[in-house]
Amino acid sequence: MGKKVRRIGVMTSGGDSPGMNAAIRAVVRTCAYYHTDCVGYYRGFQGMINGESVSLNARSVRNTINLGGTILQSARSKEFMTEEGRAKAAANLREADVDAMVLIGGDGTFRGGQVFSKEHNIPIIGVPGTIDNDINGTNFTIGYDTALNTVVEAIDKIRDTASSHNRLFFVEVMGRDAGFIALNTGIGAGAEEILIPEENLGLDRLLDSLERSRRAGKTSSIVVVSEGDKTGKNVFQLAEYVKENLPFYDARVTVLGHIQRGGRPSCFDRVLASRLSVRAVELLLDGKRGLMVGMINNDIESCNLDEALKGKHTINKDLLRISEILST
Amino acid sequence: MGKKVRRIGVMTSGGDSPGMNAAIRAVVRTCAYYHTDCVGYYRGFQGMINGESVSLNARSVRNTINLGGTILQSARSKEFMTEEGRAKAAANLREADVDAMVLIGGDGTFRGGQVFSKEHNIPIIGVPGTIDNDINGTNFTIGYDTALNTVVEAIDKIRDTASSHNRLFFVEVMGRDAGFIALNTGIGAGAEEILIPEENLGLDRLLDSLERSRRAGKTSSIVVVSEGDKTGKNVFQLAEYVKENLPFYDARVTVLGHIQRGGRPSCFDRVLASRLSVRAVELLLDGKRGLMVGMINNDIESCNLDEALKGKHTINKDLLRISEILST
Amino acid sequence: MGKKVRRIGVMTSGGDSPGMNAAIRAVVRTCAYYHTDCVGYYRGFQGMINGESVSLNARSVRNTINLGGTILQSARSKEFMTEEGRAKAAANLREADVDAMVLIGGDGTFRGGQVFSKEHNIPIIGVPGTIDNDINGTNFTIGYDTALNTVVEAIDKIRDTASSHNRLFFVEVMGRDAGFIALNTGIGAGAEEILIPEENLGLDRLLDSLERSRRAGKTSSIVVVSEGDKTGKNVFQLAEYVKENLPFYDARVTVLGHIQRGGRPSCFDRVLASRLSVRAVELLLDGKRGLMVGMINNDIESCNLDEALKGKHTINKDLLRISEILST
Amino acid sequence: MGKKVRRIGVMTSGGDSPGMNAAIRAVVRTCAYYHTDCVGYYRGFQGMINGESVSLNARSVRNTINLGGTILQSARSKEFMTEEGRAKAAANLREADVDAMVLIGGDGTFRGGQVFSKEHNIPIIGVPGTIDNDINGTNFTIGYDTALNTVVEAIDKIRDTASSHNRLFFVEVMGRDAGFIALNTGIGAGAEEILIPEENLGLDRLLDSLERSRRAGKTSSIVVVSEGDKTGKNVFQLAEYVKENLPFYDARVTVLGHIQRGGRPSCFDRVLASRLSVRAVELLLDGKRGLMVGMINNDIESCNLDEALKGKHTINKDLLRISEILST
Structure with a gap:
């Protein structure tokens, strides 16, 4: 399905969450490991529209795994909600020879990404990064x-x-x-x-x-x-x-x-971000697209992004009962 | 001036601050070291009025130095602002053979304590505990x-x-x-x-x-x-x-x-609370009263409580200049 | 299978781990919720042998969920490895009308518990508490x-x-x-x-x-x-x-x-300890025994203790590969 | 004494300590505030010998105040103990038009700095940065x-x-x-x-x-x-x-x-580092040299470096007595 992926873009979008830098680092290092170019876009979709990017190699992300926030910054982009905006972004990616994108963010990010991917035939993989843990297809989101x-x-x-x-x-x-x-x-x-x-x-x-x-x-x-x-x-x-x-x-x-x-990510979030992002890059290199990576029962899995977006990850209501018992 | 101190009371009053437990512990252990009885009053002046007290020995305060809040609790007491209230407190102390009090708190605590001490001829020493650091006679207050x-x-x-x-x-x-x-x-x-x-x-x-x-x-x-x-x-x-x-x-x-x-007190606050409170007890045992202990230039000193209450500890305005330079 | 459980004992054994207090608290509060008596034994099996116990009610465990270590203390007991030792423990439990035990610890604890349970027909449920995470039947152990x-x-x-x-x-x-x-x-x-x-x-x-x-x-x-x-x-x-x-x-x-x-337990460990321990008590009240509770795919499950002890929880070797990629 | 200072160098030397980055930042920002150039030397004296330097402006040090370690790195230099080594360093500074140096480190750093300063008539000011707190002329060193x-x-x-x-x-x-x-x-x-x-x-x-x-x-x-x-x-x-x-x-x-x-510096260390370093630059701009800045009784003071190096900051032995009382 389509040409071989030789250059991968990565961005963070939506509210920032601790571990996003661990995710970026893992995307960059995995690209380096597989001799694939990596380009970071600043401020999410808006940076893709504006062509604000930076070439990233293995050393670019040293000493970032422990930092809160996102070194690629994040933003909400109204322009990306328009066809014109998305077309600009696609043109920028094409010009920069970026073949595929890893999107780190929440369901808003993935929704925008899916529209974009289908309009312009650019493969994307979603990595769930949000403190809210409200995304289907994974037990845990990065930062939660x-x-x-x-x-x-x-x-x-x-x-x-x-x-x-x-x-x-x-x-x-x-x-x-x-x-x-x-x-x-x-x-x-x-x-x-x-x-x-x-x-x-x-x-x-x-x-x-x-x-x-x-x-x-x-x-x-x-x-x-x-x-x-x-x-x-x-x-x-x-x-x-x-x-x-x-x-x-x-x-x-x-x-x-x-x-x-904010804050330094926990070990759990760093390992989760690392594992998810390694898989995201490997899936793209393997010709896959339109997927979200997630952790299910301690294993890294992937699911269809459209499926993931259909519902919401629901809470375990038994916890309300636990809470009542424990506040005896 | 007056009889030998054989039993010392201790209480915390005003807003709680991290390190108050380290202060209580040091009062209790110093009393034990000098073979002097120690009694804790709950909820500050209100507990003195209600006679809510607990006998404290060296083991009573184990594993408390690292806890935030105050194990003796704190409260504001309107009743203590009345002569009747203070008379009840004094009667309780006399009945319990408590000869002197260590008051851990801020300037409100010390003001009330001074009125009480003079009315009823009960020696007090103040230990400055508040996160606000606004007390004269010490570079630092406990919790700041x-x-x-x-x-x-x-x-x-x-x-x-x-x-x-x-x-x-x-x-x-x-x-x-x-x-x-x-x-x-x-x-x-x-x-x-x-x-x-x-x-x-x-x-x-x-x-x-x-x-x-x-x-x-x-x-x-x-x-x-x-x-x-x-x-x-x-x-x-x-x-x-x-x-x-x-x-x-x-x-x-x-x-x-x-x-x-709240929170676990810093090492600085634990050491400060310990040093101030050892001195407070030693001063009482030495027949002193009406003083506040403080840290000046890294040494423990004491000053007259009435003097301490005359003004406010003022900020170093040079810090505003530093801030301006550093936000260049 | 056997008489109704009216009084439950709880103990911690083996190396202490953060979250053990959250587990004890949940055992105690769940007993209180179901109007069942709860008795804590100090220092693990040794305290059961010595009959060192304390009656625990809902208020006994206030302000403990955030503490490291174990308020019931822990110890290794050579005496419990002997038939005589275990017989003493069983006699103590019978005398105190303790019908069943919740054992919080690692595989050594569970092994000893199983021998004891079978010899003396006393129901036990195991709650996995160890920082090593090396226990079968749960994705995560308390403290890890x-x-x-x-x-x-x-x-x-x-x-x-x-x-x-x-x-x-x-x-x-x-x-x-x-x-x-x-x-x-x-x-x-x-x-x-x-x-x-x-x-x-x-x-x-x-x-x-x-x-x-x-x-x-x-x-x-x-x-x-x-x-x-x-x-x-x-x-x-x-x-x-x-x-x-x-x-x-x-x-x-x-x-x-x-x-x-040591240290304050993470939120994850507190919730894990709480959920596992609520279930442990409920299983005993439900007439179950010889089980270990565990978390599998974010749900609380239970498995046969003998099965759990047959093998070791094994690491995911794919993490070695992830590590190699990320250290590029 | 000598020409006006237009370009200031800064380095860190000896064991790293938390707050060194806050000190570097304050040197850089104070230079910017006074429209003075600032140059950072890597790895202490060795970087001065090797001419490994970087031009620093106010933006270079953004988001560093909270980082442990030192962005300029540190090292021990045997070569700087030789006349030849120091001559090379002096030549590099002259070539780079660096008129004066701020040295952040401990007594070894200051001793080497004083020899260098006198041999080559280059003004220096010392900022005490070490976790050991063993330096005369200041109540507290940065990182302690x-x-x-x-x-x-x-x-x-x-x-x-x-x-x-x-x-x-x-x-x-x-x-x-x-x-x-x-x-x-x-x-x-x-x-x-x-x-x-x-x-x-x-x-x-x-x-x-x-x-x-x-x-x-x-x-x-x-x-x-x-x-x-x-x-x-x-x-x-x-x-x-x-x-x-x-x-x-x-x-x-x-x-x-x-x-x-290591670790994020405490607020105390950040403020201390900031205040000391602002003063260090201001002293150099004011034509001063051969001094160490320190905090005495909460104020920033300076003393002669040779004096500071004559003895060691001694512990307060009363603390041993306090410790004995409190372990009652």
């Missing part, structure tokens, strides 16, 4: 494990103060559409309650649970709230609501915000 | 160094995203009245600008500086804002203002919040 | 993920010096029989070479590889060596050997040692 | 605070295992001639005993102390040993000696090694 550790470390700190002052803390974590981060960090940090987009248990249940735990002798509590929770109240309103209804609680709010995206 | 590291580590993470996306981040840090945290973390994290309560350089200067740095080729920037900054705008309004006036910036806000109070 | 992060963080620090001084560092990591830690941290830390017990590639290959990487422009390198590597040389002899044969390298050695066992 | 935190964090981890297994750990830390690291981390990590080069209390005292603490109910202990301790036994021999004499102890050894030099 690091984000979990960052959140749990932050809540551990907040718990020091919560315990010292007998306070209730509402901690908002990332996750507009998916509760992966909230659910796992809630269990990992020993939260009393966890509010996620996928399951609205209602405000009454929250009050009940907090009152019960107070009676059970707990003097401080943490509630982890996903950005996209469906209670109809934001995290500040939630705290107010609880203060009004359970006046014995001195409720406070912390919004963890952007610290969740 | 840890808080600086927590903030800088958080901003390092935010910078990963800022650099990856060419963004401007406003990061709010603690410090209602004092700019110590903002100033030092601003320099430590390489911030473009630092806004502190002590010095209002005006919004025009902020815009000028950001515009200049953009022209100088900087693509991302961090502005560290103290809670108590005097621009007249909160951190969200500041970000809006900059977006309106410098539309090329994609400005975001992160409020670090309560993660700044 | 944290140990990977600890090692990678340490090597990141060593790399700072290696890069600054153009040095070659040999870093010895734990793993007497299994190369899981070496292999994954080697990839995660970007090591040049990885020496593991499972695969002896020979010293010539090591010299070749180091010489090639020097010629390719690398000025510093890390070699990760598993304790149990099969080169026939220990890590210090390896460094000497390389210095003699490749005199341009200034080779140094660091043995990471016991820091690998 | 970070090293303390690294060591304490490592011992915290070891303590998890020590407590879980009732073990005695001997932990060797850096410090061949000075006990600063051992003394402060020993207090910060709650060690039972601390062995330093400056004070040999004898092996009997060690045994006495360990036996006493065992009787007092301690079940695990940490002994921190400085590399240069004067017991006449290395850390492994010490452990053997204790095992023979106190057989109830299961004594283990960990040598922390090179992890102590």
Whole structure:
């Protein structure tokens, strides 16, 4: 299917996530290992449109495996949503003799990539990089494990103060559409309650649970709230609501915000990024295209990108039950 | 002046800070070393009023030096602001044969303690524990160094995203009245600008500086804002203002919040807490009272509590100049 | 099969690993949730023999999920290897009305547990807790993920010096029989070479590889060596050997040692420990015995303990290939 | 004295220490601020001899303040100990129009620098960068605070295992001639005993102390040993000696090694490095030379380099007393 791949492009797109540099490094080194040229495009699709690129060899990526963020930078590109934009990008790739692309990012990145690939017959492989872990076809996305550790470390700190002052803390974590981060960090940090987009248990249940735990002798509590929770109240309103209804609680709010995206990647994310990206390059060299690489049951697999984009990776609802048991 | 000290009480009050447990441990162990009884009061002045206490021996404080928060908990007490409240506390101490108190906290704690001490002729020594570093008579307060590291580590993470996306981040840090945290973390994290309560350089200067740095080729920037900054705008309004006036910036806000109070204390804070608290007990055993211990030029000193409370520890304004030079 | 379980014992045995406390906590809280008594035995089998136990309720385990080590302590017990020792333990359990045990530990723990269980007809369930990850029937053991992060963080620090001084560092990591830690941290830390017990590639290959990487422009390198590597040389002899044969390298050695066992558990290990231990208790309450719980493909499963002990969890040798590609 | 300084060179020498990059950055940015050229020399004196240099502007040092190690690398140079070597270095500087040098390093660096400066009439200013904190004329050297935190964090981890297994750990830390690291981390990590080069209390005292603490109910202990301790036994021999004499102890050894030099600098070290280096450049621009900058009582001061080199910064022996009290 098409000509032999001699030069591979790589870019990162969407929100940055820890381990993206480990992924870039693995793409570059695997190209070097197979004597294939490698070109990095800056700022995702926008850099492809603008032709902002850099030639990358094995030494270009030294001492990057441990860095957060992405050395190729990331951006959202409205221009790439137009046919003209994508045509410019394709022309740039052709002119630079780039035969195929590795796209590191989330589902928005892959969706744009698929349209582009089909319009211009340029092979792509997707590498799932996002802290949200909401992508089908892989147990874990790059950056998710690091984000979990960052959140749990932050809540551990907040718990020091919560315990010292007998306070209730509402901690908002990332996750507009998916509760992966909230659910796992809630269990990992020993939260009393966890509010996620996928399951609205209602405000009454929250009050009940907090009152019960107070009676059970707990003097401080943490509630982890996903950005996209469906209670109809934001995290500040939630705290107010609880203060009004359970006046014995001195409720406070912390919004963890952007610290969740950055930081040195965990070992898990570095190894995951490395394994996925080696495979991505090998698939391209093997003539494959339109696939996403993923980790399933500890093995690296690949699946059709269109299939991956059909649904969302869903949370394991049994974790809600685990959380309830553990907050006894 | 008065009878020999045979039993010493210890409590923590005000906002908790990392290293308070190292201070408690040092009070307890020093008492044990000098064969003096030690009693811990829970929740600061309120626990003294309620008579909520625990007898502490050398083993009671094992494996606590590395814990954030305070095992004696902390609270604010309105009742202690009344004569009746303080009289109850004094009666409890007398009944428990507690001859003197070590108070670990900030200036509010010391002010209350001085009134109490004079009314009831109970010797006290203050140990400065607060992340704000705003106390006269010591170069450093317990918890301040840890808080600086927590903030800088958080901003390092935010910078990963800022650099990856060419963004401007406003990061709010603690410090209602004092700019110590903002100033030092601003320099430590390489911030473009630092806004502190002590010095209002005006919004025009902020815009000028950001515009200049953009022209100088900087693509991302961090502005560290103290809670108590005097621009007249909160951190969200500041970000809006900059977006309106410098539309090329994609400005975001992160409020670090309560993660700044918690966490494992740094070595510096553990050693500081240990040295100050050993001295506090030794001073009481030596018949001294009404003093605060502090670290001056790396030595442990003591000063009159009333003197310490007369003014505020002021920032070194030369650091603003350093910051300006380094954000060139 | 046998009487209803009304009181469950829990213990930790073998080398401690981060997350053991999260496992204990989950056992205790799950018992509380199902209104079942819970008893902790100190120091593993030895505490069962000595009858050193503590009654545990939901509040006993507060603020422990984030602690390294094990609050129930661990020990090796020669006495438990004798029939008399095990008989004493069984008598103690019977006297205390403990109907079943949850054993948290590695394969040595499970082997001893199985003998005991069959001799005295006491149901047990095993929860895999060891940093070595060498247990069949689970993708991950509790503590392994944290140990990977600890090692990678340490090597990141060593790399700072290696890069600054153009040095070659040999870093010895734990793993007497299994190369899981070496292999994954080697990839995660970007090591040049990885020496593991499972695969002896020979010293010539090591010299070749180091010489090639020097010629390719690398000025510093890390070699990760598993304790149990099969080169026939220990890590210090390896460094000497390389210095003699490749005199341009200034080779140094660091043995990471016991820091690998400790530390706050990662979020992954906390969630893993929680999920496994909830299931362990539920299985016992459900009348099951002689099983080990494990995580397979992100789900909690259980397998027969005798089956689990038949073989060893084997490394994925494809990771050696990945490592070779990435050190290009 | 001599011509106006228009181009300043900067280098790092001796063992690397965290914060050296913050120092380089501050030298570079301060030069830029004062419209002065800045040239970096690689690998310390050896790079000056070889003329291995790089022109540095404000953007060259972006995103370096948080990195361990030194981007200019470091090395020891035998050639610089010869007149010929120094003459070559001087010739290179003259040819490159470098008028003055900022030397970042320890006393060996400053000693070599002073000989060079006097022979060739090239102004130098020393910036104290070493984890050992053994330099006169400053309360703190760059990297020392970070090293303390690294060591304490490592011992915290070891303590998890020590407590879980009732073990005695001997932990060797850096410090061949000075006990600063051992003394402060020993207090910060709650060690039972601390062995330093400056004070040999004898092996009997060690045994006495360990036996006493065992009787007092301690079940695990940490002994921190400085590399240069004067017991006449290395850390492994010490452990053997204790095992023979106190057989109830299961004594283990960990040598922390090179992890102590690396890692992200603490906020303290970043601010210290920044303040010292701004001053170093300002002194050169002001016509000063032969000085070392230092922090005394929280202020930046300077002293004569020859004076600084006359003695060693000595430990505060009162800390030994504090340690004894706290290990009660």
